[in-house]
Amino acid sequence: MTVKLLLRYSPEALDKPILAQVIRQTSAELNILHAELDAAKGEILIGVEAPPAEIEKLISLFKRNGIDAKKLEHAVELNRDTCMDCGACLSLCPTGALRLKNDYSVELDDDKCILCEVCVPACPVRAIKVTKL
Amino acid sequence: MVTKTYEEINQRIRDGDAVVVTAEELVEIVRERGAERAVKEVDVVTTGTFGAMCSSGAFLNFGHADPPIKLGGGEIYLNDVPAYSGLAAVDTYIGATAISTTKGLEYGGGHVIEDLVRGKEIVLKGKGYDTDCYPRKEIETTATIQDLNQAILCSPRNAYQHYNAATNSLNETIYTYMGTLLPNYGNITFSGAGVLSPLGKDPNYETVGVGTRIFLGGAQGYVAWEGTQHNPGKAFGTITVIGDLKEMDPRYVRGCTIDRYGTSLYIGLGIPIPLLNERIAQAAAVTEAQIKTNLLDYGVPRRDRPVVREVTYAELRSGKVEVHGREVPTSPLSSFKLSREVAQKLKEWIQRGEFFLSAPAELLSRDSVFKPMKQAVGVPLAKEIMTRPVVTGLPTDPITSAAKVFAERNFDHLPIADKNGKLVGIVTSWDVAIALSTKKKKLSEIMTKRVITAGENDSIDAVARKLEQHGISGVPVVDAKGVVSGIITSEDISKLFGRRTR
Numbered sequence: 001m002t003v004k005l006l007l008r009y010s011p012e013a014l015d016k017p018i019l020a021q022v023i024r025q026t027s028a029e030l031n032i033l034h035a036e037l038d039a040a041k042g043e044i045l046i047g048v049e050a051p052p053a054e055i056e057k058l059i060s061l062f063k064r065n066g067i068d069a070k071k072l073e074h075a076v077e078l079n080r081d082t083c084m085d086c087g088a089c090l091s092l093c094p095t096g097a098l099r100l101k102n103d104y105s106v107e108l109d110d111d112k113c114i115l116c117e118v119c120v121p122a123c124p125v126r127a128i129k130v131t132k133l
Numbered sequence: 134m135v136t137k138t139y140e141e142i143n144q145r146i147r148d149g150d151a152v153v154v155t156a157e158e159l160v161e162i163v164r165e166r167g168a169e170r171a172v173k174e175v176d177v178v179t180t181g182t183f184g185a186m187c188s189s190g191a192f193l194n195f196g197h198a199d200p201p202i203k204l205g206g207g208e209i210y211l212n213d214v215p216a217y218s219g220l221a222a223v224d225t226y227i228g229a230t231a232i233s234t235t236k237g238l239e240y241g242g243g244h245v246i247e248d249l250v251r252g253k254e255i256v257l258k259g260k261g262y263d264t265d266c267y268p269r270k271e272i273e274t275t276a277t278i279q280d281l282n283q284a285i286l287c288s289p290r291n292a293y294q295h296y297n298a299a300t301n302s303l304n305e306t307i308y309t310y311m312g313t314l315l316p317n318y319g320n321i322t323f324s325g326a327g328v329l330s331p332l333g334k335d336p337n338y339e340t341v342g343v344g345t346r347i348f349l350g351g352a353q354g355y356v357a358w359e360g361t362q363h364n365p366g367k368a369f370g371t372i373t374v375i376g377d378l379k380e381m382d383p384r385y386v387r388g389c390t391i392d393r394y395g396t397s398l399y400i401g402l403g404i405p406i407p408l409l410n411e412r413i414a415q416a417a418a419v420t421e422a423q424i425k426t427n428l429l430d431y432g433v434p435r436r437d438r439p440v441v442r443e444v445t446y447a448e449l450r451s452g453k454v455e456v457h458g459r460e461v462p463t464s465p466l467s468s469f470k471l472s473r474e475v476a477q478k479l480k481e482w483i484q485r486g487e488f489f490l491s492a493p494a495e496l497l498s499r500d501s502v503f504k505p506m507k508q509a510v511g512v513p514l515a516k517e518i519m520t521r522p523v524v525t526g527l528p529t530d531p532i533t534s535a536a537k538v539f540a541e542r543n544f545d546h547l548p549i550a551d552k553n554g555k556l557v558g559i560v561t562s563w564d565v566a567i568a569l570s571t572k573k574k575k576l577s578e579i580m581t582k583r584v585i586t587a588g589e590n591d592s593i594d595a596v597a598r599k600l601e602q603h604g605i606s607g608v609p610v611v612d613a614k615g616v617v618s619g620i621i622t623s624e625d626i627s628k629l630f631g632r633r634t635r
Contacts, residue, residue, distance in 0.1 A: 084183070084387055084399060084468050088312050090452070091320035091464035100452070104470040122313045124185065124389035124399070 002047040002111055003055050004033070004075070006132060008068040009042030018065045019044070025061055028054045033114035045072075045115055075115055075131055078108040082127040089119040089128065135172045136410045139492040142176045146486055151176045153483045155476040156329050156406075156417060163418035168411040171418070177483055177490065178417050180334045181348070181403035181475030182326035184467030185389060187310070188290035188361060189398040190228035191246050191378050194282040195257065197223055202269035207261035210234065211245045218259075222267060226287075229388075229398035241396025244388030246286070249278045250350070251383045284378035286350060286386075290360040292402050294332035294370040295426050298323035298444055298463075300456065303432035304583075308393035312466055314431055318441075318456045321428060321463040326472035327421045327446035331404035332370045334417045340406050341372070342493025348403035348479040349374055351382025353488060356404075356497075364503040372497070374402065385475065399468075403475040405483060407490050421446040428454070433588065434595040436505060515596055516589040518629055519610045519619030525550040528557060528577035535576055536565050546620060548609040549580045554616040556609055559584045586611045589618060597626050 007019075014037065023030055028050035035044045048055060055071070062069035078098075085105045089098045097112035098119060108128070119128050145151040152175050154162065159178045163171050193216075201222065209216040209225045213235045217226040231242035249255060254275045263270050278284050299311035300321045307314050312322045325333070335341050345356040354376025363371045378386075385401030408414045424446040429438040444454055450469070453460045482488035525548045526535055535547050539562045549558040558580030568579045587596045587608045599608060600623050607622035 085470040086184075086399070086468045087465040088322070089464070091322065091462035092313055092315065104468070104473070118313075121392045124391055124397075125387060126390070 002031075002049050004072040004115070005046050005048060005055075005059065005062075005069055006072050006075075006115075007042075007044045007046065007062055009037070009044070010066060010068075011040060013066050014039075014042050016065070018062070018067060022058065022061045022065065026050075026054065026058055028058055034116050047114075072115070072132065074110065076108065076110060076113045077129050077131075078106070079127045079129070082125050083123075084125060084127075086124060088122055088124055092118045092122050094118070134411055135169060137172070137176070137407075138409070139407060139490055142407050143489050145176055146483055146489055149484075149486060151483060153177045153179060153405075153480045155473070155480055156180045156334050157473070157476070159414070160328060160418050160420050163414060168414040168418065171414045172408045172411050175408050175414070177480075178334065178406045178408060178414075179403055179476045179479040179483070180326070180331040180406065181329050181401065181472045181477075181479065182292055182331055182467055183385065183399060183401045183471035183475060184324050184326070185391065185397040186288060186291045186400050186402075187230050187395075187397045189246075189286070189288035189400060190226055190242060191249070192283065192285045192287055193225050193227060193249075194284075195223040195225075195276060196280075196282050198269060198272055198274075200269045201267050202259065202272050203261040203264060203267035204259040204272075205261075207259060210258040211242075211255050212240065212248065213256070213258075214240065214242050214245050216242070222261075230395050232396060238390050238393070238395060241388065241390070243396050243398035246378070246398055247383060247386055247388040249281075249284060250378060250381050250386045252277055252279070278379055281379075285375060286354070286378045286381065287357070287373075287375045288400070289373050290362060290371045291374050291400060292331050292360070292372050292404075293325060294336065294365070294368050295327075295330060295424060295446075296323070296325045296369075297438075298426055298428040298449055298454075299431045300428055300441055300461065301432040302430045302441075307431060308391075309431050310391060310394050310397075311431060312464060313392055318459070318461055321449070321454055321456070321461050322466050323426070323446075323449045323463060324466040325426075325446070326467055326469065327424055327450060328419075329469075329472045329476050330424075331402060332372065333368075333419070333424060335404070335406050335413070336365075336368060336370075336416055336419075337412070338365055338370065338497045338499050339413055339416075340409065340493070341404055342496040344491055344494040345404065346488065346491040347374065347376075347405070348401065348475055348482075348488075349376035349381070350378070350400055350402075351385040351478075352376055352380035355491075356493070359497045359501060362503045363498065363501045365497070365499050366502065369503065370497070385471070401471055401475045403479040405479060405488070405490055421450055428456070433590070435590060435592065512592045512594060513629065514589070515587045515591045515593065515610050515621060516619070518593060518625055519589075519621045520625065521619035523548060523609070523617055523620045525554070525617055526560065526576050527552070528575065528580065530576045531574060532565060532568050532576060532579060535560050539565065546607040546609070546622065547576075548584075548617045548620060549576055550617050556584060556586065556611050556615055556617045558582050559609060561607075584609060587621060588613075593621075593626060593629065596621055597623075600626070
């Protein structure tokens with residue numbers, strides 16, 4: 001299973017090649033899922049497939065470099081009680097994490113979700129919630 | 134030819150012998166056994182849809198306060214959403230698209246209606262003017278749907294026979310009543326229940342009419358009239374519907390917010406179609422592969438949006454549609470799952486003898502047409518007010534050449550075009566001023582490459598909105614090929630308004 005790590009950069013850390021340095025110190029394969037960086041702040045979401053010990057090592061490597069790294073679990077939730085299966089979200093999802101089941105109900109594949117949040121305001125009944133805190 | 138009557142069908146419902154199938158099931162039956170056998174074997178076909186229907190609302194009556202107040206002619210707010218106050222003292226109409234004065238687009242009339250159906254308490258605030266018979270001027274109270282004398286869902290336009298699909302050619306995301314449309318034909322949205330579409334299954338309007346009993350929001354309701362904009366000739370038929378909100382089920386009455394567009398109401402609606410003859414059976418057996426609609430470019434903010442291509446509901450339902458050689462993902466905006474559920478529920482009601490068919494008192498018009506708004510003053514188009522010919526620069530031109538143009542001609546915007554006239558950037562007098570302190574030489578080094586543009590046929594209202602949204606003072610106008618044909622500045626628009634009011 002892919003573990004998602006959210007990396008929060010401080011403005012000072014933004015101009016250092018920290019990601020590259022960390023990658024060189026680990027055997028884990030990282031995949032950048034989503035990144036938002038500007039002058040004031042930076043957030044990179046990475047997906048890692050590695051044993052738990054390796055993940056912990058990664059987190060401490062990032063932390064040592066001044067980056068707030070944390071594991072995201074169940075950061076996105078589709079409230080099935082609220083969802084009316086309209087499908088407005090489907091074509092906005094860049095990874096196919098939101099999809100229709102055979103019975104035409106909408107399902108969310110947590111694993112595939114990159115937390116881009118495009119679907120959140122587009123849901124007419126606010127059934128999708130993303131919690132990154 | 135086999136025929137049957139409403140009376141015969143209702144007798145069979147009473148006897149528990151009626152054969153009822155959903156429109157999806159009928160497709161298979163007609164395919165396998167033909168329309169004639171279908172009429173012999175099946176009595177009723179049920180349809181269903183569950184989609185956002187903006188022309189929805191409810192009449193409510195609060196009863197009189199003591200001392201009494203006349204809200205008619207005053208102001209009425211339900212959970213801070215304005216309701217209509219042009220009726221008698223304590224009657225109102227709450228429409229789905231009315232927007233909260235405190236929460237904006239997050240809460241509207243559609244949500245008020247859902248909350249009423251859920252049995253939630255609603256805050257009523259009202260103002261009136263005092264008369265000899267209605268001395269009170271203000272009121273604030275709470276009420277649930279049970280406290281109301283009547284709560285009547287009455288919607289002038291529901292259940293579109295079919296609808297256009299939407300996409301967006303612009304290089305920016307747009308937020309429309311067809312949902313969020315990604316740039317560069319990034320996605321497609323569509324609505325309607327396709328194979329289950331209530332009016333789509335009686336496209337010749339042979340059974341649906343005034344007084345047809347229907348499934349409405351989980352209760353039994355009626356078709357009251359043809360809907361507004363009813364346009365059966367173009368397969369855009371609609372109905373006005375009415376039903377008791379007090380009996381409805383919140384599962385089928387859902388307030389919603391369409392991002393950055395507005396609020397609306399999702400309604401579950403189903404119509405039973407009696408298979409009176411073969412023609413009706415044949416029409417009701419139409420498949421999604423046979424139901425066509427136009428994919429329109431909502432990037433063009435005009436009444437007549439360009440058709441990108443024709444598509445079938447089967448293609449739209451598949452999740453991907455080809456546009457200009459690329460596979461584009463689709464979003465249904467109507468829930469097919471709930472549409473099915475409505476058709477299934479209606480089928481069960483009839484099978485259990487809880488729902489009988491009503492012969493229409495009058496059939497709906499088959500030749501209404503949908504006319505455009507009669508506008509006293511036409512809105513000018515970009516091509517009519519733009520400055521042309523327009524002076525453009527080449528990317529390779531020196532920055533000084535732009536400075537010269539600005540100084541001599543009193544312009545502030547210089548569109549940059551390639552040798553073929555195609556727009557590649559824009560330089561403003563401000564860019565030139567800033568460039569003075571740098572070592573930059575060519576216009577290509579200082580030009581803005583992502584240019585906000587207007588189309589030749591954009592209305593000036595759309596152009597004015599663009600200037601305001603992006604905080605800019607001018608836009609180049611481009612033709613269909615991206616060639617610069619003119620320029621419009623905020624000054625041009627102000628001048629025009631000056632002329633209009635004079």
